[in-house]
Amino acid sequence: MNRRTPASGIRRYLNAVNLGGLAMVVLSTLPLYWMIASSFKGPGEISAAPPGLVPESATLGNYAEAFVRNGIGRYLLNSVLVSSVSTVAVLGLSFFAGYALARTPLRGRGAIMTTLLMLSVFPPIALVVPLFLLERQLGLLNSYAGLIVPYVALNLPFAIWIMRNYLVGIPRELEEAATVDGAGPLRTVLTVIAPLARPGLFTAGIFTFTATWAEFLLALTFNSEDGHRTVPVGIALFTSQYTVPYGTLFAGAVAATVPIGVLVMIFRRSIVSGMTSGAVKG
Structure with missing residues (x-):
């Protein structure tokens, strides 16, 4: 019979907090990444559907x-x-x-x-x-x-x-x-x-x-x-x-x-x- 110890509960809580923090970081940086990636795309790539995450032919x-x-x-x-x-x-x-x-x-x-x-x-x-x-x-x-x-x-x-x-x-x-x-x-x-x-x-x-x-x-x-x-x-x-x-x-x-x-x-x-x-x- 497995028993949950206080240490395991704390560990699971910390893992959940870390995952939540990672998700918040991804969500907050995604618009910034999209802006930077789109700045290197041509007009056709920007208006493409579905849009690509990475520019196919990067341009300045x-x-x-x-x-x-x-x-x-x-x-x-x-x-x-x-x-x-x-x-x-x-x-x-x-x-x-x-x-x-x-x-x-x-x-x-x-x-x-x-x-x-x-x-x-x-x-x-x-x-x-x-x-x-x-x-x-x-x-x-x-x-x-x-x-x-x-x-x-x-x-x-x-x-x-x-x-x-x-x-x-x-x-x-x-x-x-x-x-x-x-x-x-x-x-x-x-x-x-x-x-x-x-x-x-x-x-x-x-x-x-x-x-x-x-x-x-x-x-x-x-x-x-x-x-x-x-x-x-x-x-x-x-x-x-x-x-x-x-x-x-x-x-x-x-x-x-x-x-x-x-x-x-x-x-x-x-x-x-x-x-x-x-x-x-x-």
């Missing part, structure tokens, strides 16, 4: 079409510029604002944090018309600043939330020791606190960069000139009135995804550390 024609004829390289450079400047500005402002909320005795701190959280989920579509009118009066339409300024304003509340929650976990004794050694407040913050807050900065930076990189509505509304369009708008305009170049769209999507994937792979440990050590603290 879609990438040549995206970069040479449609100029996606220029859109990528615009996105890199806008997203990088916006991210640096957000990190600089959110670090000092988060430090003030973490260390300074402020009245109504809970209300401030609640307001920041509410602002971080505020729908940007509600601000398109007033922002468009304001930027038209200021002469910021069809410029990099016309995107950078609203991007910084929209992403700053969530970045402050992340930084404040991370900085709360840094011991005050480190600042007191630096003060005893003769360091001033600014030097203490920059040389002692900032290095320890790098995981939180990486987390806020990746969230900000990804949000600005993928933003479509404001970029489409504020920059109608081709020279200042970002990559999401540029890819959306690949289509014409009568045709939809799916292969070119897939190639452009792959080119737009690569920078984000590279950043996540490089800073993955810092991102996980920042999310688990700082972003979940109250």
